[in-house]
Amino acid sequence: MAAVGALSRIVRLGSRICKNRVTLGGNSQRRGIAACIDPSHGLTDEQKEFQKVAFDFAANEMAPHMAEWDQKEIFPVETMRKAAQLGFGGIYVQPDVGGSGLSRLDTSIIFEALSTGCVSTTAYISIHNMCAWMIDSYGNKEQREKFCPDLCSMERFASYCLTEPGSGSDAASLLTSAQRKGDHYILNGSKAFISGGGDTDVYVVMCRTGGKGPKGISCLVVEKGTPGLSFGKKEKKVGWNSQPTRAVIFEDCLVPVANRLGEEGQGFNIAMKGLNGGRINIASCSLGAAHASVQLARDHLLVRKQFGETLSNNQFLQFKLAEMATKLVASRLLIREAAQALQENRSDAVAICSMAKLFATDECFNICNQALQMHGGYGYLKDYAVQQFVRDIRVHQILEGTNEVMRMIISRNLLSES
Amino acid sequence: KCPRVSPVVTLCYCFVSPQIRVKPDNTGVVTDGVKHSMNPFCEIAVEEAVKLKEKKLIKEVVAVSCGPQQSQETIRTALAMGADRGIHVDVSGKDYENLGPLQVSKILAALAKQEDAQLILLGKQAIDDDCNQTGQMTAALLDWPQGTFASEVSLEGDKINLVREIDGGLEHIKINTPAVITADLRLNTPRYATLPNIMKAKKKKIATVKPADLGVDLTSRLEVLKVEEPPQREAGMKVETVEDLVVKLKEAGRV
Numbered sequence: 001m002a003a004v005g006a007l008s009r010i011v012r013l014g015s016r017i018c019k020n021r022v023t024l025g026g027n028s029q030r031r032g033i034a035a036c037i038d039p040s041h042g043l044t045d046e047q048k049e050f051q052k053v054a055f056d057f058a059a060n061e062m063a064p065h066m067a068e069w070d071q072k073e074i075f076p077v078e079t080m081r082k083a084a085q086l087g088f089g090g091i092y093v094q095p096d097v098g099g100s101g102l103s104r105l106d107t108s109i110i111f112e113a114l115s116t117g118c119v120s121t122t123a124y125i126s127i128h129n130m131c132a133w134m135i136d137s138y139g140n141k142e143q144r145e146k147f148c149p150d151l152c153s154m155e156r157f158a159s160y161c162l163t164e165p166g167s168g169s170d171a172a173s174l175l176t177s178a179q180r181k182g183d184h185y186i187l188n189g190s191k192a193f194i195s196g197g198g199d200t201d202v203y204v205v206m207c208r209t210g211g212k213g214p215k216g217i218s219c220l221v222v223e224k225g226t227p228g229l230s231f232g233k234k235e236k237k238v239g240w241n242s243q244p245t246r247a248v249i250f251e252d253c254l255v256p257v258a259n260r261l262g263e264e265g266q267g268f269n270i271a272m273k274g275l276n277g278g279r280i281n282i283a284s285c286s287l288g289a290a291h292a293s294v295q296l297a298r299d300h301l302l303v304r305k306q307f308g309e310t311l312s313n314n315q316f317l318q319f320k321l322a323e324m325a326t327k328l329v330a331s332r333l334l335i336r337e338a339a340q341a342l343q344e345n346r347s348d349a350v351a352i353c354s355m356a357k358l359f360a361t362d363e364c365f366n367i368c369n370q371a372l373q374m375h376g377g378y379g380y381l382k383d384y385a386v387q388q389f390v391r392d393i394r395v396h397q398i399l400e401g402t403n404e405v406m407r408m409i410i411s412r413n414l415l416s417e418s
Numbered sequence: 419k420c421p422r423v424s425p426v427v428t429l430c431y432c433f434v435s436p437q438i439r440v441k442p443d444n445t446g447v448v449t450d451g452v453k454h455s456m457n458p459f460c461e462i463a464v465e466e467a468v469k470l471k472e473k474k475l476i477k478e479v480v481a482v483s484c485g486p487q488q489s490q491e492t493i494r495t496a497l498a499m500g501a502d503r504g505i506h507v508d509v510s511g512k513d514y515e516n517l518g519p520l521q522v523s524k525i526l527a528a529l530a531k532q533e534d535a536q537l538i539l540l541g542k543q544a545i546d547d548d549c550n551q552t553g554q555m556t557a558a559l560l561d562w563p564q565g566t567f568a569s570e571v572s573l574e575g576d577k578i579n580l581v582r583e584i585d586g587g588l589e590h591i592k593i594n595t596p597a598v599i600t601a602d603l604r605l606n607t608p609r610y611a612t613l614p615n616i617m618k619a620k621k622k623k624i625a626t627v628k629p630a631d632l633g634v635d636l637t638s639r640l641e642v643l644k645v646e647e648p649p650q651r652e653a654g655m656k657v658e659t660v661e662d663l664v665v666k667l668k669e670a671g672r673v
Contacts, residue, residue: 045491049498049616052455057610087613100613 037294037325039112039332047109050102053086054110058117058288063385066118069242070388073234075199076121076242080128081154088114088125090132090152092277097136097144098152104277104339108284112332115288119392122288124243126281127195131158131204134274135221138261147202147221157200160278161191161248162271168192169405171206172214172268176250178207183257185209185220187228187250193399197246198231200224205248206271209264219267221259228253239391276342276350278400279357283335283364286396289389290328290364293371296386297321300375317374324367331360351413358406361396368393427460427467427481427501427539444644446515456492459541461499463601465608466571467539468500475573476537478502482529484522486510490624497619498611504624505529509636513629516638519551521629526552527559528632535596537578542567542600553600563593567602 040048061079069076083089091107093099102110107129114122132151136144150156167174176189187207191197203222210216222229232247262270298321301312311317338356341349368390372379379386397403439448456464467479481496483489484507493504507525509517530538543550557564565571569588570581582589583602611619629636657663667673 045494046616046620048491049494049611049619050613052495053498053610053613053616085612086610091613095614100617102613 034295034298034325037291037328039109039291043109047106050106051109051113054088054113055116057083057086057088058114058122062114062117062121066121066242066385066388067382069118069121070239070392071241071382073241073244075124075196075244077154077157080121080125080157083114083125084152084154089128089154090136090148091129093129093132093136093148093152097148099132099136099148100152104280104343105336107277108280108335108339111281111284112288112291112335115285116292118242119285119289119389120240120242123240123282123285123392123396124195126278126285127160128154128158128200130274130278130281131160131202133277134160134204134219134270135261137273138219138266138270139221142258143221143261151202156202157196158202158204159194159196159200159248160274161194161197161203161205163191163193165190165192165247169402171271172217173212174206174208174217176205176207178209178218178220178255180209180257184254185257185260187220187222187253187255189250190232191248193235193245194248195240195243195245197244197248198234199244203229203248204261204274205250206267209267214268215265217267217271218264219261219270220255221261222250222253222255223259226253226255238394239388240395275400276353279353279406280335280339280342282396282400283331283338283357283360286361286364286393287328287332287335289393290324290331290367293368293386293389294321294324294328296384297324297371297374300378304376311374320370320374324370327363328367331356331363335360348413351410354401354406354409357401358403358410361393362403365390365393365397427463427479427496440645440647444646445642446645454488454491456495457541457544457546459543459545459601459603460492461495461541461608462603462605463539463541463599464496464499464501465606466599466601467537468609469606470571470573471500471502480505480533480535482507482526484509484517484525484629486514493624494619495611497622497624498616499609500615501622503622505533506624506626507632508626508628513636516636518547518638518640519549519555520639521634521636522552523555523559524634525629525632526556528634529627530556530560530596532632537595538562538598540598540600542602553598557598560596560598562596562598564598564600565591565593566600568599569602569604571599571605 040051043051061082065076065079068074087100088110090099091102091110092104095101111122111126114125128151132148135147135151139147151158162171162174164174164176176187176191178185178187189207191205201224203224205220205222206217207220208216209218228251230249230251232249235245237245301317301321302310304311335356338352341352368386372386372390375384375386378384381387441448464481467476470476471479479501481493481501481504483492486509490506493506497504526538538556540553542553553566554564565578565580565582567583568580569583572579576595578593578595578597578599580591580593580599582591583604655666657666664673
C-alpha cells in the first residue's frame, strides 16, 4: 500500500460523504435477502465490507433517482463524484495515482452491488474505470500523473472510443486516421455510440497510425476542448439514459504525441486488454440488475393474489423463480471465476471473460424479462423498476463485444491448433 | 483548552429483518439465519465519535460489541468508518440469549474503568428490542452524568453541551465529563466507509475478552415467560344508528 501521505496529497477528499437516510431501517433492498441468492456467500470479510458500502450507496444515493435519471436523461455527475470519493472512480487503478488498488473480483462485487441502484450509471462508472486503468497500465509516468488522479476522483470523466460507423464487431478495420506531423498527430474520422461522449473530458481513442489491421492501430488520449474535436447529436436510446451517447468527430484534430499510450501499433492490444476487464464489469452490472429483479419478482409473488391465493402458491411461478435464481447464481459464479482468472493472468483469462460476458448478459436479461412477466401488467409500467432493469441491460448483450463476437473468441480458443 | 478524552463507542449487533417470526415454542423470536448488522443508532454514535476525533477533541475511538463471533462484523464496520481499535466481548449461546441492557451496561462499566474512558457513546436504543436502557444503566453503574437522545453534541473545556430531543421539544443541558451520551436520529448522518478506509481497517486490532475476565455476572434478572404475536386483526362491524353503537360498545365492555 502506498504511504498515506502520498495518497492524501493526491486523492482529494473534499466534502464529507454522508448517506441520505431515506428510512431508518436503511437498505430496504437488502433486508431479508433469500439465503440462496445472497451475493455475499463465499466472500472474505473485507469483500463483504466493500459490498456493503456499495449496496448502501446504491440503495441510498442511486435507487431513489434511477427512474428520474432515466426519464429526464440526466447524467448524474454529483452522485458519481460522491461514488468516486468512496474510491469507486478507479477501483483497480493503482493507489499511487489515486486509485483504490483492488482486484478484479473486488471490482465485480462492487459493480454488481452498485448496479442494483442504477444499471446505466454503474455501467458508465465501469467504462470510466476501464479508461482510467488503461492510462494507469499503459501510460508513462507523465501521462499517469496527468490524467489518473483527476479520473479517480471523477474531477474529470472519461470515454472509450473504439467503435466507428463502419467498424463495430470488426473493430480492427477502424478508419480514424492519425497522421504524424512533428510532435503531433492529426486525427481525422469519427467514432460512433460513444458513452459519455460530449459530456466527458478525456477520450481514449483507438486510431490508425500505421497500415491496415490491428497492428496499425495506436491509442491516443484526446482532451475535450482540443480544436477539431466535436460531437454528434445525443442519441435517443431504449435504456442507458442516464449517460449521453454521441458520435465523436475528429476534423484535423491535433493531438500531442505525448498523449499516445504505449507504442505505435500497440493500440489494438491495449483496447482489447481494457475490454477483458470491461466485459467482466458489464456482466457484473447485468448481475446486479438480475439480482434486484429476482427480489422484486419474489416480493410481488408474495403479495399479489389471484384465484384466491398469492401467486407464490402457483407451482409454475415457483419453478420459474427457482430457475431464475439458479441461473443468477450460475452467472455470478462464472463472472467471479473470470475475474479471478484475469487477476491472475491465467492462460484462459480472455476466453473465460468472454464466456462470462456471453452467459451472464444473456441469462440475466432473461431473468429480468421473466421478472417483468411475473409482474403482469404492472411490469410494463414505468412506475415499477423492473422494466428499467430490462431496458438497461438489453444493450449489455451488444456492447463491449457482441455476444456473437464472444462466441468467436471462445470457438477460436477451442479450435486453434496450439 | 480541550481535554483529550478517549471515548468508547458501543455497538449493537441486532437483527434487521422486516419479517419477524415467533418461535414455535413461544420462548422468543427466530434469529437463526436472519440478517444481522449494526444498529442504525449505533452507526450514528460511531459517526459522532469519529467526528470528534477529526476535530481533535478526543484522542482515540474504541468500538465495542458484545455478542457471538459474528458481531465482530459491526466492529469492522466501525473501524472502516474511522474507529481506532475494537474490543469484542465474547458472549454466545444461552448467555447471548439472556443478554439484556443490564448485562451490557455492567460490561461497559467494567470496560470503561479498564480503558480509563472519558466518554461513552451509544445508540439510544437497539431496533430489535427497543429497550432504550443500556445508556442510562451504564451511567448509573458508573455514577456518571448522562445525555440521552442527543441531537447535538459539543465539547466545551471539560464539559459537554448537549441538545436532547424530548417530548416537549429540545432541551439544552451541560454535563461534566466523564459522561455517557446516547445518539438520536438527527445527531448526524453516518458516513459511508471508503474503500481505502476499509482496507486500512484490516490492520486495526480487535481484542477479544470474556465477560468473566471483566468480573461481570451475566445472569439475567428477567425470565421470559412467553412471546406471542399480536392478536390477529378481527373484522369490524357496521351498525345502523348511534344508539346501536352505544349498545354494542356497552356489550363489549368498552363504556
